[in-house]
Amino acid sequence: MRVLFKFFVLLTVIFFAGSTTLFLFLNTSPANMPFNDYEFHIKDGMSASKLADNLQSEHLIRSALFFKILIRISQLDKNLKAGYILVSNGMKTTDIMKKILYADFITISLTIPEGYSLKEINNVLITKNLVTKDEIDGFLNRSDYTSLIGLKDFPSAEGFLFPETYTFHKGVKTEKIYSTMVKLFFVKLNEASNSIKSMKPDEMYKKLIIASIIEKEVRNREEASLVAGIFYNRLDLRMKLQSCATVQYILDKPKERLLFDDLLIPSPYNTYLNEGVPPGPISSPGLNSLKAAFNPEKTDYLYFVVKDPVKGSHHFSVEYDEHLRAQERYKSIQGFE
Numbered sequence: 001m002r003v004l005f006k007f008f009v010l011l012t013v014i015f016f017a018g019s020t021t022l023f024l025f026l027n028t029s030p031a032n033m034p035f036n037d038y039e040f041h042i043k044d045g046m047s048a049s050k051l052a053d054n055l056q057s058e059h060l061i062r063s064a065l066f067f068k069i070l071i072r073i074s075q076l077d078k079n080l081k082a083g084y085i086l087v088s089n090g091m092k093t094t095d096i097m098k099k100i101l102y103a104d105f106i107t108i109s110l111t112i113p114e115g116y117s118l119k120e121i122n123n124v125l126i127t128k129n130l131v132t133k134d135e136i137d138g139f140l141n142r143s144d145y146t147s148l149i150g151l152k153d154f155p156s157a158e159g160f161l162f163p164e165t166y167t168f169h170k171g172v173k174t175e176k177i178y179s180t181m182v183k184l185f186f187v188k189l190n191e192a193s194n195s196i197k198s199m200k201p202d203e204m205y206k207k208l209i210i211a212s213i214i215e216k217e218v219r220n221r222e223e224a225s226l227v228a229g230i231f232y233n234r235l236d237l238r239m240k241l242q243s244c245a246t247v248q249y250i251l252d253k254p255k256e257r258l259l260f261d262d263l264l265i266p267s268p269y270n271t272y273l274n275e276g277v278p279p280g281p282i283s284s285p286g287l288n289s290l291k292a293a294f295n296p297e298k299t300d301y302l303y304f305v306v307k308d309p310v311k312g313s314h315h316f317s318v319e320y321d322e323h324l325r326a327q328e329r330y331k332s333i334q335g336f337e
Helices: 002-027 048-057 064-074 093-101 118-127 133-140 174-192 201-217 221-236 244-250 260-264 287-294 320-329
Strands: 038-042 083-087 107-111 165-169 303-308 313-317
Touching: 038 048, 048 064, 064 093, 083 093, 107 118, 118 133, 133 174, 165 174, 174 287, 201 221, 201 244, 201 287, 221 287, 221 303, 221 313, 303 320, 313 320
Parallel strands: none
Antiparallel strands: 038 083, 107 165, 303 313
């Protein structure tokens, strides 16, 4: 009986020793693992079984079966997220599992400057290799894309992608990027004005358009609310806004100095030809421009012209004759000739 007991103890020791040896072997990286760091893509909708097979086929783990056992134990198959993980040469299988389990994905940081248009923002996303042009175009071509990003009452994302520094997982969808920026926009909009909740969408949109023009027109932040007040004064009197920034928006490439012929380009965005605000924003305004557009300074001013290009300050006028004299005075630094 004692001999039989010793035999079973020996078998148990051999079994666990063998299991441990096998585990340690399967947990090591393959000999033909890519030498440099490797970006492995967990695609959206990929099954856990396919994930294990792909890891083995790309020589990142020794055994897909072993990885599938780990998946079952960790219940990863119930909560598999899409993204890119960085697999270093010599990384253990369990370390790879941890990266996937805790969504330790490769991230990309980018900064959207104040005043960027939707086109310019998209170029940043493409340049940073966050998304491709085809992915952006495909999303924007969807008839319901504004609803998907929280803008069901508005025709476009233009103006709503708040300028800020963001960090996204590589492989993120365009919808997620836009949604994140739109969400921050409304946070900042509530910070700019406490009357947003009682404001109708069309009224809010009109003020956003003004904010987008101010963002491009005004360099001196202290003058933003003054310029906003001038724009609203002009609208009240059915005067044209006559904003050079709206003309720049319709050009293929912005010009350092606009020519008189540029002011005659036919477009609903040309505020030298059309009364009222353009059909949509021309840029993504920052917080200062939003505050100015939603809280304009009330004055009798109707005109302004640049007087100090270094400081970005303007000369403000009530009467047109005074404005003409100011234009003549500062003619050499005006935005067009």
